Amino acid sequence: MKKALTCDDIRQLEQLPNVGKATVADLHLLGITDPQQLKGRDPYQMYDELCAVTKVRHDPCVYDVFISIVKFMDGEPPLAWWHYTAERKAYLASPSSQ
Numbered sequence: 001m002k003k004a005l006t007c008d009d010i011r012q013l014e015q016l017p018n019v020g021k022a023t024v025a026d027l028h029l030l031g032i033t034d035p036q037q038l039k040g041r042d043p044y045q046m047y048d049e050l051c052a053v054t055k056v057r058h059d060p061c062v063y064d065v066f067i068s069i070v071k072f073m074d075g076e077p078p079l080a081w082w083h084y085t086a087e088r089k090a091y092l093a094s095p096s097s098q
Contacts, residue, residue, distance in 0.1 A: 007073045010035045016069045017078035023065055029053050038073040044091065046070075063088045 003017050004010035013024045013035055030049055032038065043066035051057050067084040091097050 003078065005078065007035070007039075007075055010073075017072055018065050018068045018081040023062075023069075026050055026058075026062070035069075035073055038070050040074065041070050043067040043070045044097070060088065061085075063092075 001012070001014045004015040010016065013019060013027055013033070016023075016035060016038075019027075027033075030046060030053070043063060046066045047058065047063050050062065061081065064081040064084040067088060068079060068081045071084075072078055
C-alpha cells in the first residue's frame with residue numbers, strides 16, 4: 001500500500017509513514033481504527049496504554065513510531081521514525097515525564 005504524503009491524503013492506518021502490520025495491530029489494541037483518531041493524541045500515553053493492554057514492555061522505538069504518526073496526523077511532514085529518537089530520549093529523561 002502506498003504511503004500518504006500528507007494527513008489529508010490518508011484513509012487507512014496502513015498508509016501512515018513508518019507503519020506496518022504490527023503497528024496497525026498495536027493501534028487496534030488501543031481502539032484506533034481510523035488515522036483521524038491520532039490527531040492530538042499523546043504518543044507517550046499511547047505507549048503506556050499499549051504496554052498495559054499487552055502486559056509487555058515494548059521496544060522504545062515504538063515511542064518513536066507513535067510520535068511520528070501523531071505528528072504526521074497533526075500536519076507535520078512524514079519523517080522516518082528514528083528522526084524522533086533524540087526527542088523521545090530527552091522527553092523521558094526530563095523530570096516532567098516522571
